[in-house]
Amino acid sequence: MQTAGVTDPASYLPLPQTQFHVLVSLTAGERHGYAIMQDVEASSNGLVRMGPATLYGTLKRLVDEGLAEEFAHRRGPDDDQRRRYYRLTGLGQRVCAAEATRLAGLVRITRANLRPGTV
Amino acid sequence: MPGAHPIYHTLVRLYPKAFRDAYGDDLVQHFDGLVADRGSRAAWCRAALDLAVTVPRYRLETIMNERHSATTISVAVGLLAAAGVASTLVDIGLYPGGLLLVVALALGIAQRSAIARALRAPDPHRRRRRLQTAAVLGVVFVASFVAYLMLIGDTWSTRDTVLAIIGNAAMIGAVGFLAAGLLTPKTSQRHQHNRAM
Numbered sequence: 554m555q556t557a558g559v560t561d562p563a564s565y566l567p568l569p570q571t572q573f574h575v576l577v578s579l580t581a582g583e584r585h586g587y588a589i590m591q592d593v594e595a596s597s598n599g600l601v602r603m604g605p606a607t608l609y610g611t612l613k614r615l616v617d618e619g620l621a622e623e624f625a626h627r628r629g630p631d632d633d634q635r636r637r638y639y640r641l642t643g644l645g646q647r648v649c650a651a652e653a654t655r656l657a658g659l660v661r662i663t664r665a666n667l668r669p670g671t672v
Numbered sequence: 673m674p675g676a677h678p679i680y681h682t683l684v685r686l687y688p689k690a691f692r693d694a695y696g697d698d699l700v701q702h703f704d705g706l707v708a709d710r711g712s713r714a715a716w717c718r719a720a721l722d723l724a725v726t727v728p729r730y731r732l733e734t735i736m737n738e739r740h741s742a743t744t745i746s747v748a749v750g751l752l753a754a755a756g757v758a759s760t761l762v763d764i765g766l767y768p769g770g771l772l773l774v775v776a777l778a779l780g781i782a783q784r785s786a787i788a789r790a791l792r793a794p795d796p797h798r799r800r801r802r803l804q805t806a807a808v809l810g811v812v813f814v815a816s817f818v819a820y821l822m823l824i825g826d827t828w829s830t831r832d833t834v835l836a837i838i839g840n841a842a843m844i845g846a847v848g849f850l851a852a853g854l855l856t857p858k859t860s861q862r863h864q865h866n867r868a869m
């Protein structure tokens with residue numbers, strides 16, 4: 554039985570930076586670990602570089618908390634059979650959206666406070 | 673693991689067993705991918721920093737779990753009992769040694785009773801409660817010590833005995849709860865709920 558606290562995305566906020574980056578990567582679709590790392594580097598212009606254990610520790614936490622899940626990927630002939638694939642859960646999508654909204658609000662405030670000529 | 677770098681493969685053994693069993697192959701495969709894509713030097717730069725940060729962190733997370741928290745209490749009982757016996761034997765005094773033994777006995781009984789079950793029951797606030805209890809007991813200890821200094825007389829009185837009992841018990845309790853609190857995992861409410869589902 555789910556409680557309100559479990560499904561309330563706000564209870565997960567603020568998300569740690571690495572978790573949010575991984576969730577953002579998964580919003581584009583299912584990914585294996587290495588592709589997630591590449592996505593995170595690209596989306597952060599190389600500022601966020603996750604090592605292997607940081608990445609898989611983050612994925613473990615997201616899976617434990619029900620925000621992402623591992624699933625049986627339909628593999629093509631070129632796919633590495635050893636790779637495990639991950640995707641967002643419904644809760645993960647809502648939490649990711651809520652975090653994006655929260656950050657957008659901060660950006661709005663920052664831009665308003667730091668208007669050209671005020672610094 | 674064909675192609676796995678043997679040194680990195682060996683270093684992965686530094687991670688806790690549960691993490692290693694779940695993600696060890698992924699880590700090695702990921703490292704191989706880094707070497708293939710960016711070269712050995714870049715891969716090692718990233719992996720070295722990653723290892724330095726995550727090995728102690730994941731090890732610490734493993735230590736800070738329920739089993740170790742319960743173990744801490746067992747160790748505390750043993751240490752208190754040993755200190756009680758030792759202080760009696762080395763002529764520090766029968767009274768403080770006896771007090772330590774009483775506290776150890778009480779803690780030992782409590783560990784096997786409802787208190788112990790409560791300590792191990794899923795409760796997202798238990799870490800905070802233990803630390804709060806330690807803080808309260810610490811304040812009681814300091815207050816009793818200050819009162820003892822302010823009221824100290826030429827002869828040992830019943831009042832001094834009462835203050836000593838309160839102060840010693842509060843100090844031992846504060847240390848015990850502080851240790852148990854620090855070793856209790858910072859489990860979030862949502863995490864507990866998700867695990868319960």
